[in-house]
Amino acid sequence: MKKVALFGGSFDPIHTDHVNIIKSCKENLKFDEVWVIPTYLNPFKHLSYSSVNQRLEMINIAIRNLNYVKVDKYEVSKTERSYTYDTICYFKNKYHDIEFTFIMGSDQLEKFEKWDHFDELIKAIDFKIFKRDDNYDKNILNKYNLKLFDFENNHLSSTEIRNLGRLNLQINEVNEYVNNNLMYLYERLESKMTQERYFHSLNVGRFALELGMLNNCNLNKVFMAGTLHDIAKEWDDKCMIDYLKKYDPSLLNEPDKVWHSYVGAFHLKHDWYINDDDVISAVYKHTVADKNMSVIDMIVFCADKLSYERNYLEIEKYRAIVKSDLELGFKELLKRQYEFAIIKNGENKIGSKLKDSYNWWIKND
Known part of the structure; x- marks a missing residue:
């Protein structure tokens, strides 16, 4: 049975650490494919800083040399807030011949139990957690017997990138796309x-x-x-x-x-x-x-x-x-x-x- 890692997120913008997690899924965790699932709007966020098309274009730039990765538009096509439980049910019902695993960063553990339909979600799919930094909720990790994985980590965040932080570590082509389209302009200039x-x-x-x-x-x-x-x-x-x-x-x-x-x-x-x-x-x-x-x-x-x-x-x-x-x-x-x-x-x-x-x-x- 084909093993596929589902990697969801805002990707606003996608950056080097996202790509390094994707690579680790293939090289270290031995998934056959990684499906990147950009959200229309993260349930814990109030707005997106870029359009859906811009985020899709940046993702495609970042993964263009990774033939085991595909971008799925299920969540962005809904034009409403996205919930992981609905997404998991959709993929499991549509692809019976695929073994799915959901990928997330350790920074999301703190709010993990607040995710929609959490009790059903935690039973519906296996989760793999990538360590973003040393500050994560170890109690949640142990409570649900979740496995934590290291990767080539630059400790970047999309917020940092939007605010011009450590762009020397960002994917050059994505940064060029951001600059050419004057993205995140107000956020970068308002202060x-x-x-x-x-x-x-x-x-x-x-x-x-x-x-x-x-x-x-x-x-x-x-x-x-x-x-x-x-x-x-x-x-x-x-x-x-x-x-x-x-x-x-x-x-x-x-x-x-x-x-x-x-x-x-x-x-x-x-x-x-x-x-x-x-x-x-x-x-x-x-x-x-x-x-x-x-x-x-x-x-x-x-x-x-x-x-x-x-x-x-x-x-x-x-x-x-x-x-x-x-x-x-x-x-x-x-x-x-x-x-x-x-x-x-x-x-x-x-x-x-x-x-x-x-x-x-x-x-x-």
Whole structure:
């Protein structure tokens, strides 16, 4: 009789430890197959942070080289809260020629007896428990004679991943999918950004997307860079100084008002593990531009200055110019920014990068 391990969970997102448990089921526990069963909504959780399709796509990315694993959509197709007992009954009634075992992490033992129809559930199927950490309910383990198994454990959690924790241990392709789709954005930014700044960032992403369409640009890149451009804008000076010292101390010579663009680029590259040079460049250059500006760089620079919540004299004129001729609009905005900076701070305090950009694009034009 074929032996199949049922592995349920939110997988929001799936991560390295999930995959290591799956591998251990095959290599150490000798199951013939592992069926991954994403839940529509865990009964003990109030919301999911991503769509069903996104979670399914991330799971498929993570298991694509494991031919003994399949994804079953039984629970997510129900579009309601999922209960393990119902799932077990469904599989046992449908597949009489398969011996099923249910896989769970030791972190779930504390609430195990609160699971729906628990008395029937514990008799209906064998459970294998994987040790997530040393803090687990040993009484429940002993009471029901459950077996505990070790695996290659990084002690990751989906909550930690959503909050940018130890992404160096996450599955690279899944992390890339998360970044490219700007998933978990509010959760990652809410503690570091005011609501006003957050909505400005969304507006910049939206306007960058519009300009990207007009200029036949990679829409995913402009949307990412536009939305994330101000990610470090409201960090305190000490944190920004630490980043600049670590990655490029020469930038400390630039005015502190523009530090956030450089720090934001470093943060996205080294903490979010965004490896797209076009996105990083656009964030880096969005404040005072640069002598070398790609179309994506120009788009994000302009979208920041013209986002839809902004309202200053002649802004509609600048928006119209940028939409009809991106480079001309970029130059107009750069010239405006330079002139305002001179008036506000004086020529000696505007920073070398803004001067270089102005001299290259405006003065020498």
